[in-house]
Structure formats: structure tokens, C-alpha cells
Amino acid sequence: MLEVEGLAKRYGDVLALQDLTVSVEEGQCLVLLGRNGAGKTTALRCMAGVLLPSGGMVKVDGIDAADDPAAVRARVGLMPEVPGLYERMSVKAYLDYFGAIYDIEPNTRRSRIDELLEVFELTDAGDRWLGTFSKGMRQKVALIRATLHRPRLVLADEPTSALDPDSARRAWIYLKDLQRKGSALVICTHSMEEAEHLAGDIGIMSAGRALAIGNLVELRRRSGLKMRQEVREMPTLQDIYLAIVDNHRDLAEVRTA
Amino acid sequence: MIWPKLERRKAALVAARDLRDAVSELRLILAMVGLTLAIPMGAGSGVRALAAFGGGTAVVDRLSLVGAFFVVFIPASFSLVLALESFVGERERTTLEVLLSTPLREAEIYAGKVVAVLTVSLTLCYGGLIVYCLVAFPGLGYFPLGILLALALSTICQVAAMVAGAVIISLNARTMRAANVMASFIILPMSVVLQVEAALILLGRAEFLWCFALLMIVVAIVLLRMGFNGFSREALLARDAGLGHPMRRAMGVVRASFGRRPAFLRLIWMRRIPVLIAAAGFPIGALAGFVAGSSSAIPPAVVRPVLSSLVRSAGGGGAVEEAMAIFAHNLLAFLLVALLAVLTLGLSGFLLTFAPGFLLGFAAALSSWTIALSGIVPNGLVEIPAAIIAGGLAIQVGATAMHMDARGGWTARVLAALADYVRALRWLVPALAVAAVLEVWLG
Incomplete structure (x- = not known):
């Protein structure tokens, strides 16, 4: 579904992303971990066909993002970190607008909007202006918007960072359900719980590079934590993440070439 | 000149949403409509009063033209505010990023937004001009149709030029505050243009105004093309990095x-x-x-x-x-x-x-x-x-x-x-x- 090979992105003198190679199959989920400025958002934007790569290749559903970015964007649902909602629009009108942009038939989009508002417990707020919504409600709307057209690939940047535990669990169930229906997922997050819950593979990024990519067992092996005597229990993802990032402290924060 | 490919239905979607957004603020609409109606009525009444109290035919005729220019200019200036809000405001609130992540082409977003701003501004301009004509000219024995048409045409171009200028600003300003400062680069040349137009109106020669309107068409096309060429995902999103020093x-x-x-x-x-x-x-x-x-x-x-x-x-x-x-x-x-x-x-x-x-x-x-x-x-x-x-x-x-x-x-x-x-x-x-x-x- 998603093939990324040697992906690089340069903003002027700053090399935001370099040599990223990942692939995500249908129904799989890749979680990207990394501190702020590690290049996760840039990676998502390149995968979504929003930004063109400076080097390497991104293919979604066999379509090269450099050749036909609009076709890639039509197959992708991107949920940015900031929801970016129109304040003076009701949630129903807002979702209907994006449904129309994605060419969903009016009847289909009406029923789909009602269904998703119910999943996220927003039915009663359907006619309220988005400007009156709480942070968590906005994030739910952004997730609905990104997945309304049933995309083949869902790219979400911290999809549950503003949600309460109950709503976050509901969002994970929803994302798992999309996975079961065949969508591929790439999630950027700082929540280890979220990563453990959703991930098939986990990528750890720092300074625009992928330090390690693999499942939990592979990452545990890469971290070397199993060998340490002071760790009596199986190391958590948090331990593994910190160990791998610590092993690569020498990577420059600002990547100038 | 190659014009960009765009799907009209998609551009119309963007335009309709922006239009709804522009008219959803009741206080703003009341202010804009109020000014658009009050100024023409006041200016038209002034001209009539001057005619009634013996202002002299030549003076009244010239003043009626200046009044028309005046009533069109005020709503035209709203276009800059609306355009900055539509482009820079959306960029600042990150709603533009969401729009850019959809399959919409840049041309569709750009055209939709430009059409929305033009619709609001020109409706107010022409609404004001019609009200003014209805108040000022009946019974005056003077109706300079040629000059008014040239004025109407050059107004479209001035509004389009201001909108295009706002797009160019949006590529260089991330906040409304920065955009408002940079708007001087549009306001200053535009004020020179308006002074020239006012001088031509005072001359009362329709052929000069038509030449001016044609020149404005060229300027508007050049600026709209500039705005379109610069309005790209890469330009709007990729510059978020490397902002230090x-x-x-x-x-x-x-x-x-x-x-x-x-x-x-x-x-x-x-x-x-x-x-x-x-x-x-x-x-x-x-x-x-x-x-x-x-x-x-x-x-x-x-x-x-x-x-x-x-x-x-x-x-x-x-x-x-x-x-x-x-x-x-x-x-x-x-x-x-x-x-x-x-x-x-x-x-x-x-x-x-x-x-x-x-x-x-x-x-x-x-x-x-x-x-x-x-x-x-x-x-x-x-x-x-x-x-x-x-x-x-x-x-x-x-x-x-x-x-x-x-x-x-x-x-x-x-x-x-x-x-x-x-x-x-x-x-x-x-x-x-x-x-x-x-x-x-x-x-």
C-alpha cells in the first residue's frame, strides 16, 4: 500500500528528512516515534502527496507521489497535528464540505457523517459551530474528516493527544476497525501506550533519520536492553525508545548540508 | 499565456464556503452594507443639494463624477481585508494546510478564494454605485455613462489587483499581523493609482479613463498570474522550517x-x-x-x-x-x-x-x-x-x-x-x- 524508499526532504539549507525507507501493507499500522523536530510531520506530508520529496520515492497504491500527487492525495486521509477547523461552520456542514471535495455522493456522505458522529459521540453537537468545540471534540472532528472518504492510507499526526482516556480508547478502536477493513495506517505519536496499542511496526526517528524500524521484539533486540542486568523485567516500549535515542545522541539537531 | 487546469465544480465549492464564511459575521456585514449604502446616499444628496442651491453646471457635473469614484473606492478597499483574511488568516489558523492535504489543485483553491472575495467586494462596489446613481443623477440632466462604465471596469481590476497582492503577501507572511504591515506594499501603489484615476475623472475625458481601465486590466492579469504561480503547497508549507536567525x-x-x-x-x-x-x-x-x-x-x-x-x-x-x-x-x-x-x-x-x-x-x-x-x-x-x-x-x-x-x-x-x-x-x-x-x- 505504502512504499517509501530513500525519502529525503530539504527546506532550503535544512535537511528535514533523509534516507527514510519504510513500507506498510494493507491492514498494517506503522507508528513513528521521535521527539519534536525529528522529521515525522515532514515524512507524513511527503507520504500524503502534499510535499514533493527532494529525493527518493513515495508510492501509494502503486502511484508515485512525484508523478501524480493529486491521485495520491485522493487515496490518503491526512490528519495534521493541529485540527485546522473552520470556526464558523457547523460540524455537519464542515464534514459535508470535505465529503464533497472527495467526491462522495451526497446521500452516502450524509449517512457516513451521521454514522461517524455517532461513533465519536458528537451527534448532539452536529449543528453547533466548530468554534464552540473543546480541544478534544475538535480532534475527533479532524479524525472523522481525515477518514470520511474511507482512504486506503490513513496518516495521523498525534491523533489522540487532546483526547481523554475514554475517547482515546474509542479512537483506537475506530482506527483498528479501519485496519481490519484494509486501510494502512501511519501514526505519529508521543504516547507509548498508543504506539503499543496500534503498532505492527514501530519506527524511531531522530534528526530526520529513522534510527530503527521493526516490531517490538526486533526493537528490543536493537536496544540491547535485554542484556542489561539492572533490568529485571521485560523492558517497556518507553525504555526501548529512550535507549535507542540515547545510542544516537551524536546526531546533529539541525541538519545543514 | 497558459492557464491552469481546474475543475470548476471544485473551485465553486471553495468559493461557496469562503463566501458563506465572509457573510456569516453579522456585525461585519452590517458595517460593510451600512457604509456601502450610507456613503452613496450622503454623497448623492450632497450633489443634489449643490445642484439645487446653484452650484453651477460644470462644478456639479464634475462633483457628481468625483462622488461616483468615492462611493466605489470605499467598498473596493474592503477587498484587501477580505483577501488577507482568506489567504493569510487561513494559513495562520492552519485551515489552509487541511485544504492543501485534499485532492484539490492549487488552481481550484486559488480561483475559489479569488472569486469569493471579488463577489463580496464587487457586489458592495456596484451596489453603492447604483444607489449613488439613483440618488444623484435623476433630474440632473447629466449622466456620464461612458465614464461610469470605465470606472466600473477599472474597479474590477483594482479589486483583482488587491486580491492578487494579498495572495503574494500570504506567501511571505505567516500571521495576520505581519500581513497587515506588508499590506503597505499594496496600499501605497494603489493610492497612487487612485490619485491618477481621480485626476482623470476630474478631467472628465472618458477616453483617458478607458485607457486607464485597459492599463488596469493588464496590471490585474499580471498580478493574478503572479499570485497563482506563487500559490503552491511547497511555498505555503515547506517554509515552516529554517526560520531562525x-x-x-x-x-x-x-x-x-x-x-x-x-x-x-x-x-x-x-x-x-x-x-x-x-x-x-x-x-x-x-x-x-x-x-x-x-x-x-x-x-x-x-x-x-x-x-x-x-x-x-x-x-x-x-x-x-x-x-x-x-x-x-x-x-x-x-x-x-x-x-x-x-x-x-x-x-x-x-x-x-x-x-x-x-x-x-x-x-x-x-x-x-x-x-x-x-x-x-x-x-x-x-x-x-x-x-x-x-x-x-x-x-x-x-x-x-x-x-x-x-x-x-x-x-x-x-x-x-x-x-x-x-x-x-x-x-x-x-x-x-x-x-x-x-x-x-x-x-
Whole structure:
């Protein structure tokens, strides 16, 4: 579904992303971990066909993002970190607008909007202006918007960072359900719980590079934590993440070439 | 000219949403409609009152035209605010990023937003104009249809130009605060344009206003194309990185603009097309001046003071002071042309050769070509080529300023063009000194 090979992105003198190679199959989920400025958002934007790569290749559903970015964007649902909602629009009108942009038939989009508002417990707020919504409600709307057209690939940047535990669990169930229906997922997050819950593979990024990519067992092996005597229990993802990032402290924060 | 591909239905979707958003704020709508109705009513009533109390036909007629200009200008100015809100406001609130992540093409987003702003502004402009006409003209015995139509046409173009300017600002401003400061770059040239339009309206000649409207169409098309070329995902999203050390980065760009530039002769060869355009400005100006002088299209009383002031500016002191005054005058002209090249999109470069050509032709029409040409020899043999080169390089600056690229880099390109101009001054300034000496001692 998603093939990324040697992906690089340069903003002027700053090399935001370099040599990223990942692939995500249908129904799989890749979680990207990394501190702020590690290049996760840039990676998502390149995968979504929003930004063109400076080097390497991104293919979604066999379509090269450099050749036909609009076709890639039509197959992708991107949920940015900031929801970016129109304040003076009701949630129903807002979702209907994006449904129309994605060419969903009016009847289909009406029923789909009602269904998703119910999943996220927003039915009663359907006619309220988005400007009156709480942070968590906005994030739910952004997730609905990104997945309304049933995309083949869902790219979400911290999809549950503003949600309460109950709503976050509901969002994970929803994302798992999309996975079961065949969508591929790439999630950027700082929540280890979220990563453990959703991930098939986990990528750890720092300074625009992928330090390690693999499942939990592979990452545990890469971290070397199993060998340490002071760790009596199986190391958590948090331990593994910190160990791998610590092993690569020498990577420059600002990547100038 | 290649126009971008776009799906009209998608552009209409964006336009409809933006339009709804613009009219969803009741207080804003009340203010805009109130001003649009109150000003025409007040202005129209004023004209009627003047007519009723014996203001004189000529004064009332002229004032009725100025009133029409006034009532159209106020709502037209709303377009800048609406456009900045639509482009920069959405960028600041990150709603534009969401729109850019959809399959919509840039052309569809751009066209939709421009149409929405034009619809609101022009509805208010024309609504105001209709109200004004209904209040002011009935029973006046005077209805300047031609002038009003030209005014209506040039208003569309002014609004379009302001919207396009706002798009260009949105590429360089991330916040509304920065955008409002940068809006001066639109407001200042636009105020000059409006003053010219007001002067033409006072002249009461419809043909001048039509020429002005045609010129505005060209400017609006150029600016709309600039806005479209610059409105790209890469330009709007990719510049979020590398924002630290703005002064250091600015100095780096200035330094880079002077680095690896071509030598003087090679530069002239590389810029031969703009240099040829500037060279054509002189004979075209001379011809235009001769026609204007011999047909009395411009009365000699208008041009004579200009010629006299030019002669006076040469100074009345000794030969050295006179040479210095001529040199300073020409140098100032060269510097102003470069400074104005970006704002006038290179027109100042053309005027550098056109204006002296015009004065020469006008002088020839009043006397003869022999007498007129003897006034510019021998100094003109140095001065005119220098003006042609400077004019050509200034036209190049203007051409660079109007070229927007989806990958950005506008500032670096304009600075490089200006750096070429500055480097050429190393040769042109001594040439001006030589010309001044020749004019005083051999002229």
C-alpha cells in the first residue's frame, strides 16, 4: 500500500528528512516515534502527496507521489497535528464540505457523517459551530474528516493527544476497525501506550533519520536492553525508545548540508 | 499565456464556503452594507443639494463624477481585508494546510478564494454605485455613462489587483499581523493609482479613463498570474522550517546575490531583450512627444514648465557647480528608477528613456528636430546609452519581481537582479560624470 524508499526532504539549507525507507501493507499500522523536530510531520506530508520529496520515492497504491500527487492525495486521509477547523461552520456542514471535495455522493456522505458522529459521540453537537468545540471534540472532528472518504492510507499526526482516556480508547478502536477493513495506517505519536496499542511496526526517528524500524521484539533486540542486568523485567516500549535515542545522541539537531 | 487546469465544480465549492464564511459575521456585514449604502446616499444628496442651491453646471457635473469614484473606492478597499483574511488568516489558523492535504489543485483553491472575495467586494462596489446613481443623477440632466462604465471596469481590476497582492503577501507572511504591515506594499501603489484615476475623472475625458481601465486590466492579469504561480503547497508549507536567525539569513541572501554574477559586458548581452526594450523607449518617447506637441494633445503650457525646471536644475553658478548639478540630477534619476523598478514592475526603467525622448520630441514639435537634437549633443552620446543600459536592467528587475515560482526564491531572484543593477552603476556613474562634463564644457 505504502512504499517509501530513500525519502529525503530539504527546506532550503535544512535537511528535514533523509534516507527514510519504510513500507506498510494493507491492514498494517506503522507508528513513528521521535521527539519534536525529528522529521515525522515532514515524512507524513511527503507520504500524503502534499510535499514533493527532494529525493527518493513515495508510492501509494502503486502511484508515485512525484508523478501524480493529486491521485495520491485522493487515496490518503491526512490528519495534521493541529485540527485546522473552520470556526464558523457547523460540524455537519464542515464534514459535508470535505465529503464533497472527495467526491462522495451526497446521500452516502450524509449517512457516513451521521454514522461517524455517532461513533465519536458528537451527534448532539452536529449543528453547533466548530468554534464552540473543546480541544478534544475538535480532534475527533479532524479524525472523522481525515477518514470520511474511507482512504486506503490513513496518516495521523498525534491523533489522540487532546483526547481523554475514554475517547482515546474509542479512537483506537475506530482506527483498528479501519485496519481490519484494509486501510494502512501511519501514526505519529508521543504516547507509548498508543504506539503499543496500534503498532505492527514501530519506527524511531531522530534528526530526520529513522534510527530503527521493526516490531517490538526486533526493537528490543536493537536496544540491547535485554542484556542489561539492572533490568529485571521485560523492558517497556518507553525504555526501548529512550535507549535507542540515547545510542544516537551524536546526531546533529539541525541538519545543514 | 497558459492557464491552469481546474475543475470548476471544485473551485465553486471553495468559493461557496469562503463566501458563506465572509457573510456569516453579522456585525461585519452590517458595517460593510451600512457604509456601502450610507456613503452613496450622503454623497448623492450632497450633489443634489449643490445642484439645487446653484452650484453651477460644470462644478456639479464634475462633483457628481468625483462622488461616483468615492462611493466605489470605499467598498473596493474592503477587498484587501477580505483577501488577507482568506489567504493569510487561513494559513495562520492552519485551515489552509487541511485544504492543501485534499485532492484539490492549487488552481481550484486559488480561483475559489479569488472569486469569493471579488463577489463580496464587487457586489458592495456596484451596489453603492447604483444607489449613488439613483440618488444623484435623476433630474440632473447629466449622466456620464461612458465614464461610469470605465470606472466600473477599472474597479474590477483594482479589486483583482488587491486580491492578487494579498495572495503574494500570504506567501511571505505567516500571521495576520505581519500581513497587515506588508499590506503597505499594496496600499501605497494603489493610492497612487487612485490619485491618477481621480485626476482623470476630474478631467472628465472618458477616453483617458478607458485607457486607464485597459492599463488596469493588464496590471490585474499580471498580478493574478503572479499570485497563482506563487500559490503552491511547497511555498505555503515547506517554509515552516529554517526560520531562525532572520538577519543572518537575510545577509546571506544579499551576499549570495552579489556572488557569481556576470561581468558588465556579459551582463548587457544576457539582458539584451530588456536593454532593447529600454532602447526602443527613446524613439517611441520622441515620437509620442512630437505627436503630442504638434497635435496640441498636451498644451505647451503644461510641458514648458517641466523643460524650464530641468534647465533651472542645471544650476546658475559656475561651470563646476553646473556639472555637479547635472550629474547629481542624473544620478538621482538612476537611483530612483532602480528603487521604483520592483513597485512599478519595471515601468520605471522604460520611463528612464521614454521621458527624455518625449521631451525631445515635444521640443522638436515646438521648434525643429535640428534645434532639439543640438540640445542633447554631445552629452547625449554618453548619457543615452547609459540610460538605455540602466533602463534595461531596471526592466529586468521588474520582470524578475513579477515572476513567481512555485518553489519560492522570489527574494533571492529580485536581489540578484538589483545586485546586477548596483554592479552596473560602477560603469554607469562615471559615464554620467563624463556626460555632465561634456554638457557643460562642450554642450
